Amino acid sequence: ALPLPKTTRALTYDAHGSPTRALTLARDLPLPPLGARGALVRWLAAPVNPADLNVVEGVYPLRPASFPAVGGNEGVGVVVRLAADAGDVVVEVGDVVVPAAPGPGGVGGTWREWAVVDASRLRVAPSDLPLAETAQMSVNPPTAFRMLHDFVPMPRLRDDDDDDANLHAVALNAPTSAVGRAAIQLCAMYGVPSVALLRPRAAETEYDADARELKRLGASVVIRDDGAAHRDRETRELLASLPPIKLALNGVGGASSRSLASLLAPRGVVVTYGGMGRKPVEIPVGKSIFEDIEHRGFWLTRWLRDEEAARRR
Template sequence: MWVSLHAVCLRSQRVCRRSVAAAVSQCFRHRDASVSHFSLLAGLSAQTCKALVYRTHGDPSRVVQLEGVALPSLGAKDVLVKVLAAPINPSDINMIQGTYAILPDLPAVGGNEGVAQVVEVGSQVKSLKAGDWVIPKDASLGTWRTQAVLPEDDVISVPNDIPLVSAATLGVNPCTAFRMLSDFEDLNPGDSVIQNAANSGVGQAVIQIAAARGINTINVIRDRPEFTELSDKLKAIGASHVIKEEALRKHEIKELFKTCPKPKLALNGVGGKSATELLRHLQIGGSMVTYGGMSKQPVTVPVSALIFKDVKVRGFWVTQWKRVHSHDGRAFRAMLDELCSLIKQGKLTAPACTEVGLQQYHAALDAAMQPFSSTKQVLVM
């Protein structure tokens, strides 16, 4: 998952304008879907849904097409859902390009994240009922479609009284932020975290979750004409400090640490020189966790940081975390419950975006492929 995080939301109804980056809609599909039950139809009927499909890997704006897809019969342990909103994340783009760590069988429906409403349940379904909202438990479910028939175990419920866009974008960025703040260092109120890509979806979630826990955040963003405006927006959601990349190498960072403790944890979504600079400012024994590489440059670790500061260099991928914990869903459930509680309290909100019609999905995909673009769109069903 890289960082510039353009997410787009699709809905079968009107989508509220609070969303994240650029998005497209669709529904979920069986993880093991194959051509035999993935027939693409010229016309739509009650047994079909509309989906953004790709048959080959490549440029998303070229290989993704809006088509009709047949729905399988509802099994005893299946649920029929309609997708309410589904974002475009960088991992979605990488998957279509064929460069992601996991790839679905082709043809495939795009989208790893979203929220759907249960329409009908099979006779043996116990954990869900009609009207429930659900999100995918894992990646590769194919959320860019209007409806799907899914195994009960492939989805997990979320409250239906939180904002739609927050629900649709809950499973990747907030979960990534939550786990990185929880699993690598013992952070207490008053401690500090430093991160680059602070305006990304993950970055904004880090700011808000950390603020709710009383943890200081030092947020690094690229210099730009609207730096002051962006800095004010990040501070409004809880950022303690917002600085430019260049400040990491200047005297002002030393002044900052006179009033704020050096960070125990650094979160790197960029790589390259930016990651090296984060390392330099860690406390002795601190950790840098890399979850993305927007610069497409390797992470370079100074020997002095390893020898004299004993820093730890780690990586994190939320998909892997979910799979490790798939045998016991209690950790996932507890995390979602805490995140949803923050959402209800107004302490965790999704970044804003505008909306476009479903037919304009090509433009939304193009926008999502621009790593430094500020364009934010939503595809509406």
């Protein structure tokens, strides 16, 4: 057998700060011994999510246990070695794997080449998917799935014989984000129309290309997220052809969240999962008072903690 690596390259930080200044490339970060239930993983790809940057900045609820810390919250890798006493873990050497959960219950920082992790914190992933897609399986698709199911009743998977009497539509901003793309595709799977609020681009050709891609993924309607387009006659006619919008997924805040909430049917729900616009969430007063719309928040880490606590009770 080939000798185990004793060090790894990794993007690390010794203190919180701007990612462009705080992150450095460590070329010889020591690796711990394999230990009981350990797995040596070679990370193949890891995304850079907004939350990852917030952790480095020190403005996220999750903090590293110690410094130097390795960035990254999810990724895809391959198991190279397992401890002899790994027990009944579900992974094997050669498996393509992803973290079972993000955050402290996961595998630590993923912006590294090698890692020794608890094998029970890994899950086998399909080996025939593109790495870029597999690397995002732990956070973004589960976030989209839970938001679509936990706030407004979701129909069963699409069946031509289903009664559509309870069908609703979903609106979302940040539709080209990983969560947005996942939500649009899930809505299409369930036969739920989706309305994507797409912010203007520097070039109109770029906007048109993104709008076409969202339609390809399954978006029913794409409207310009400029604070006014949802009020024009053409947009109102498009929306009138859809079921009532009962759920809105907000990843931006600011004026975009106001436009999103304006689309909701009475007693609809705005769910905020991100704040990429770095501005407070805005809800129209009239929609709150006269239509009783609701605002909720969603954080996958909290959901996982609650589920774990419920299992232990």
